[in-house]
Amino acid sequence: MSCWRQPTNSVGRRAWRPDRRTPMRESIPPETDIVIGIPSYNNARTIGHVVRAAAAGLQKYFPQFRSVIVNSDGGSTDGTREAALNASVEDAGLLFLPTPLFPVHRLSMPYHGIPGKGSAFRMIFQLARDMRARACALLDADLRSVTPEWIDMLLRPILFGHYDFVAPYYRRHKYDGTITNSIIYPLTRALYGSRVRQPIGGDFGVSLPLIKRYLARDDWETDVARYGIDIWMTTIALAEKFAVCQSFLGAKIHDAKDPSADLSAMLQQVVGSVFTLMREYERVWLQVRGSQDVDIFGFRFEVGLEPVPVNVPRMLGHFHQACQDLKDVWSLALLPDTLAEVLRLDRAAGESAAFHLPDELWAKIIYEFAVAHRERAVERGQLLRSLTPLYMARVASFVRETESVNSADVEEKIERLCISFEEMKPYLVELWTRNLEGGARHAQPSSAGIQSAGAGAPAARMEVKTHD
Amino acid sequence: MIKALEFILRSTLDRLSAQAVQYLPSILASLIILLGAWLCAVCARWVVQRAFHGAGIDRFLRRSGLNAVAGGAFSLGATRLAAAACYWVILLAGILIALSTLNSTLLSRVTERVVMLLPKLVTAALIVLGGLWLGQYLSRSMLIWACNQRLKSAHNLAGLVRIAVIFLSAVVAADHLDFARGVFLSAFIICLGGLVLAISLSIGLGRHEILNWFYRREDQAEQAGGREWSLWNHL
Numbered sequence: 217m218s219c220w221r222q223p224t225n226s227v228g229r230r231a232w233r234p235d236r237r238t239p240m241r242e243s244i245p246p247e248t249d250i251v252i253g254i255p256s257y258n259n260a261r262t263i264g265h266v267v268r269a270a271a272a273g274l275q276k277y278f279p280q281f282r283s284v285i286v287n288s289d290g291g292s293t294d295g296t297r298e299a300a301l302n303a304s305v306e307d308a309g310l311l312f313l314p315t316p317l318f319p320v321h322r323l324s325m326p327y328h329g330i331p332g333k334g335s336a337f338r339m340i341f342q343l344a345r346d347m348r349a350r351a352c353a354l355l356d357a358d359l360r361s362v363t364p365e366w367i368d369m370l371l372r373p374i375l376f377g378h379y380d381f382v383a384p385y386y387r388r389h390k391y392d393g394t395i396t397n398s399i400i401y402p403l404t405r406a407l408y409g410s411r412v413r414q415p416i417g418g419d420f421g422v423s424l425p426l427i428k429r430y431l432a433r434d435d436w437e438t439d440v441a442r443y444g445i446d447i448w449m450t451t452i453a454l455a456e457k458f459a460v461c462q463s464f465l466g467a468k469i470h471d472a473k474d475p476s477a478d479l480s481a482m483l484q485q486v487v488g489s490v491f492t493l494m495r496e497y498e499r500v501w502l503q504v505r506g507s508q509d510v511d512i513f514g515f516r517f518e519v520g521l522e523p524v525p526v527n528v529p530r531m532l533g534h535f536h537q538a539c540q541d542l543k544d545v546w547s548l549a550l551l552p553d554t555l556a557e558v559l560r561l562d563r564a565a566g567e568s569a570a571f572h573l574p575d576e577l578w579a580k581i582i583y584e585f586a587v588a589h590r591e592r593a594v595e596r597g598q599l600l601r602s603l604t605p606l607y608m609a610r611v612a613s614f615v616r617e618t619e620s621v622n623s624a625d626v627e628e629k630i631e632r633l634c635i636s637f638e639e640m641k642p643y644l645v646e647l648w649t650r651n652l653e654g655g656a657r658h659a660q661p662s663s664a665g666i667q668s669a670g671a672g673a674p675a676a677r678m679e680v681k682t683h684d
Numbered sequence: 685m686i687k688a689l690e691f692i693l694r695s696t697l698d699r700l701s702a703q704a705v706q707y708l709p710s711i712l713a714s715l716i717i718l719l720g721a722w723l724c725a726v727c728a729r730w731v732v733q734r735a736f737h738g739a740g741i742d743r744f745l746r747r748s749g750l751n752a753v754a755g756g757a758f759s760l761g762a763t764r765l766a767a768a769a770c771y772w773v774i775l776l777a778g779i780l781i782a783l784s785t786l787n788s789t790l791l792s793r794v795t796e797r798v799v800m801l802l803p804k805l806v807t808a809a810l811i812v813l814g815g816l817w818l819g820q821y822l823s824r825s826m827l828i829w830a831c832n833q834r835l836k837s838a839h840n841l842a843g844l845v846r847i848a849v850i851f852l853s854a855v856v857a858a859d860h861l862d863f864a865r866g867v868f869l870s871a872f873i874i875c876l877g878g879l880v881l882a883i884s885l886s887i888g889l890g891r892h893e894i895l896n897w898f899y900r901r902e903d904q905a906e907q908a909g910g911r912e913w914s915l916w917n918h919l
Contacts, residue, residue, distance in 0.1 A: 480832045541831040541838045
């Protein structure tokens with residue numbers, strides 16, 4: 217049971233503007249308990265399923281709550297908004313859905329500002345705050361594996377627990393989410409000491425206090441407005457000590473979204489957001505050593521996953537070319553020894569079967585880029601875009617090493633990478649703090665820093681627990 | 685004969701001594717001014733170096749990103765650059781003042797010309813410096829973009845961008861100085877026209893090859909890895 221409505225003028229008029237093209241049947245209540253936000257851009261094929269799953273989830277698990285589903289659209293031209301508005305839960309009886317006390321309201325409206333997922337989230341948050349929603353769940357519009365249970369898993373820890381932020385915990389194909397696996401998860405875990413496995417998963421649950429905190433910030437017009445939004449939300453929740461948990465959602469299967477997007481721009485936005493927040497929260501992460509598990513709700517099970525094809529020779533070709541072309545740019549970001557190691561790898565790139573980029577070297581590369589980003593050794597956009605070929609090399613190495621292993625072994629491999637990041641953290645701290653004190657950038661860290669990295673290893677290992 | 689020779693020598697010496705008496709004070713004044721200017725320049729250089737070090741200008745430029753914006757040009761040392769500029773400006777001013785004390789019409793005219801030209805020279809130098817910076821910045825952006833697009837001639841493209849920007853700034857600077865204006869402007873127009881013509885011809889004549897190359901590449905990608913690896917899968 218649901219009804220289609222447009223927001224009245226009394227609800228957050230300054231925050232968002234309803235689209236006059238959509239018919240307004242009745243006004244929505246000024247207050248609600250739950251907001252489900254679905255940012256979209258040309259997702260006509262899949263958004264109907266997401267809206268149906270969300271509506272069914274609300275009816276099934278939260279029939280006693282007032283709820284609104286909000287589609288925040290980026291100007292789709294393929295009828296996404298119409299698809300969202302026309303989707304309805306059929307055969308409620310067959311789904312054993314109870315009769316809700318309140319109807320599930322639904323809105324679809326375009327957001328304003330910088331085009332991107334972050335701007336869409338901003339509008340949803342403003343709406344949730346103005347409607348005094350107790351909890352807000354965010355779902356990607358391209359999901360094909362979303363079920364009504366996702367709504368329960370994302371909202372229940374907030375509504376019935378003491379949590380402010382629910383991160384997703386999916387089963388994904390070993391080559392899906394490579395930015396997460398190669399950079400964002402190990403780096404976030406080493407920095408803030410919390411093992412949030414999918415920090416940029418895209419589907420989250422957020423409490424009202426955290427929504428207010430997000431909206432109080434003034435960096436919405438940066439990369440946060442685009443792909444940087446996911447890691448921005450997770451990092452703020454972790455760094456500002458909000459209660460964070462994870463919910464197991466099963467498989468994440470989604471459409472190839474925005475295939476025209478440029479990978480280096482995507483990498484720039486995501487990694488740039490992490491590096492920018494590193495500067496803001498340096499007092500937090502400089503104190504952190506090792507990492508702790510984060511609660512995972514839900515019954516975990518194995519699922520079949522769609523294979524993700526990869527083209528390793530193409531990636532290695534990219535890396536090889538960059539070693540010729542971008543050597544000078546990298547020399548401004550990387551320390552001489554690290555650069556020499558990277559260039560040595562170039563010789564191995566010819567024999568793709570034997571290509572291997574060690575975890576420790578990868579951690580050093582990321583840490584040195586973070587320091588270069590802070591120091592503006594190169595213009596930041598150029599610096600982050602020049603990371604793309606190195607990232608390609610890392611992914612190629614990962615693919616080569618995990619070609620014939622199962623998902624459990626892949627998780628083990630990612631765990632080892634995370635431990636390397638944690639063990640190398642004293643190296644980052646030394647580079648970072650020396651830079652704070654105005655030290656010479658291109659001097660190699662003292663042996664004390666390296667020794668402390670080694671000395672810190674057992675402690676870091678002691679704290680590491682594998683995900684069950 | 686001897687008397688005549690003695691007379692010539694004496695008159696020559698008299699004339700020389702008279703000229704020396706006439707010019708010596710001016711020359712001495714010039715030398716003193718030069719010496720003073722040099723001392724001032726050295727002192728100013730020292731003061732600027734101390735002030736820049738004390739204020740942490742190099743660190744500020746590095747942290748504020750101006751160093752990166754300038755393509756690393758300041759990494760040579762903003763302090764050293766500013767101190768050297770200060771030194772040479774004071775020394776040049778001293779030389780001009782010293783020359784003006786000689787009361788020579790020619791030297792006065794030269795001094796006047798230099799003084800009149802100085803603002804234009806400074807402006808032209810700033811234009812060229814701006815062009816050098818912009819050329820470096822744009823060429824690096826082009827290099828990274830071309831490399832990420834896997835274009836084979838990334839370095840050549842970057843070099844082309846840099847040369848074009850620097851050449852453009854040189855044309856503007858020459859125009860500002862009224863120096864060989866016609867030559868620079870004509871060269872610029874000829875180059876630009878030639879470039880446009882070359883691009884038009886290459887597109888017109890090679891469109892079939894370009895399309896074939898594009899389709900071939902697509903086919904290779906399809907064969908190599910099935911459907912192209914989705915960017916979205918990276919996240």
